[in-house]
Amino acid sequence: MSRVAVYRLLASVLALALAVSAGVAPAFAKETNAVVKTNITLFSTHMLAGTELRAGNYQVIADESKVTVKKDGKVIAEANAQWMDGQGKASDTSVVTDGGNIREIHFGGKSRYVVIR
Numbered sequence: 023m024s025r026v027a028v029y030r031l032l033a034s035v036l037a038l039a040l041a042v043s044a045g046v047a048p049a050f051a052k053e054t055n056a057v058v059k060t061n062i063t064l065f066s067t068h069m070l071a072g073t074e075l076r077a078g079n080y081q082v083i084a085d086e087s088k089v090t091v092k093k094d095g096k097v098i099a100e101a102n103a104q105w106m107d108g109q110g111k112a113s114d115t116s117v118v119t120d121g122g123n124i125r126e127i128h129f130g131g132k133s134r135y136v137v138i139r
Contacts, residue, residue: 060129107133
């Protein structure tokens with residue numbers, strides 16, 4: 023192999039390595055700053071961080087540290103939250119309540135869920 027061919031081969035390998043690492047970095051960044059958005063239907067009144075959520079359809083947005091609940095595009099409630107790892111993927115989006123207060127939100131198709139603080 024000539025010296026020029028070796029340099030071309032090394033340049034190709036380097037370009038491939040940079041392309042692969044550039045593709046992996048955004049995926050990792052998205053995972054750590056993940057925002058989960060989903061719709062949920064409540065069939066009875068529940069409380070979230072002191073705010074009453076009546077029966078109805080809501081949009082739930084969970085980011086790194088909080089949960090925001092919207093109805094018709096308007097923010098209805100916000101609560102501090104902590105992400106936890108579940109045993110397996112939830113089949114549906116659901117809430118876990120204690121005395122009418124929402125304590126956890128599980129997201130359909132995801133193993134991670136949020137605990138309301």
